[in-house]
Amino acid sequence: MSFLEIKDLHVNIDGKEILNGLSLSINKGEVHAIMGPNGSGKSTLANAILGHPKYSVESGDILVKGESILKLSTDMRARKGLFLAFQYPTEISGVGYSHFLRNAYNTLNKSLAEEQNREVFLTVREFHEYVKKNLDAVGLDQSFLSRYLNEGFSGGEKKRSEVMQMLVLKPNIAILDEPDSGLDIDAVKAVAEAINKLIATGAGVLVITHYARILRYLTKLDYVHVVAKGKVIKSGGKELSEELESKGYGWLGLEDK
Ligand code: ADP
Numbered sequence: 116m117s118f119l120e121i122k123d124l125h126v127n128i129d130g131k132e133i134l135n136g137l138s139l140s141i142n143k144g145e146v147h148a149i150m151g152p153n154g155s156g157k158s159t160l161a162n163a164i165l166g167h168p169k170y171s172v173e174s175g176d177i178l179v180k181g182e183s184i185l186k187l188s189t190d191m192r193a194r195k196g197l198f199l200a201f202q203y204p205t206e207i208s209g210v211g212y213s214h215f216l217r218n219a220y221n222t223l224n225k226s227l228a229e230e231q232n233r234e235v236f237l238t239v240r241e242f243h244e245y246v247k248k249n250l251d252a253v254g255l256d257q258s259f260l261s262r263y264l265n266e267g268f269s270g271g272e273k274k275r276s277e278v279m280q281m282l283v284l285k286p287n288i289a290i291l292d293e294p295d296s297g298l299d300i301d302a303v304k305a306v307a308e309a310i311n312k313l314i315a316t317g318a319g320v321l322v323i324t325h326y327a328r329i330l331r332y333l334t335k336l337d338y339v340h341v342v343a344k345g346k347v348i349k350s351g352g353k354e355l356s357e358e359l360e361s362k363g364y365g366w367l368g369l370e371d372k
Pocket residue numbers: 128129133151152153154155156157158159160169
């Protein structure tokens with residue numbers, strides 16, 4: 116049994132079927148990539164796993180350690196150690212970055228204490244030192260700690276910030292929705308190195324991307340899946356991502372929208 120199992124998932128948005136029978140299992144310690152044309156349902160899958168209310172699961176199931184999470188709210192899913200780095204992070208004015216991270220971290224410590232060896236930070240200062248190390252790791256300045264969540268962050272800073280949150284929170288399974296989109300080469304490398312740090316903790320990782328480049332930097336890549344028209348149409352190893360990059364989606368008879 117894998118830590119996260121997605122079984123024959125059917126998901127609608129506003130009454131329109133977007134996922135139609137998608138199955139995928141991700142275990143801790145495994146690194147998966149999903150590639151696929153625009154509009155094929157990749158972000159829909161990521162959002163459905165975390166329980167975004169706009170995405171309605173019509174049938175199928177999502178299981179964590181063998182138990183369905185479909186009835187759980189997003190924060191309860193996060194407490195099981197699921198994490199989503201957004202394709203388009205939202206700016207939330209008034210929510211302090213450092214305050215947000217510390218609350219999230221402490222909440223997760225309560226629910227994940229037994230299955231993970233998590234550090235307990237007794238003072239705000241200790242926690243800040245821990246976050247600062249992770250800010251350094253992704254090339255963000257320490258002044259971010261005193262800003263509001265994503266407010267005024269550039270596109271690249273938002274992407275770095277998403278993986279920074281992942282490093283701080285230490286999920287069991289991290290889903291990263293196009294963490295490399297719109298980034299320059301150095302930033303892609305920094306984001307990949309952050310993902311490598313998480314891989315080293317033994318977490319499971321799912322990277323949604325269009326490009327083999329970020330995948331080449333990863334220390335480990337076990338499976339590559341192609342999602343088209345709402346389901347997985349092909350799975351393989353690292354070589355599949357290289358083949359897609361060189362031949363394009365047309366090679367599989369798919370068009371990009
Ligand atoms: P991908 O991430 O693979 O590019 P998405 O999962 O974002 O694809 O989108 C799949 C399909 O669902 C697209 O046709 C898109 O227009 C539609 N869709 C996604 N989000 C919404 C939404 N909030 N409302 C209506 N349609 C949506």
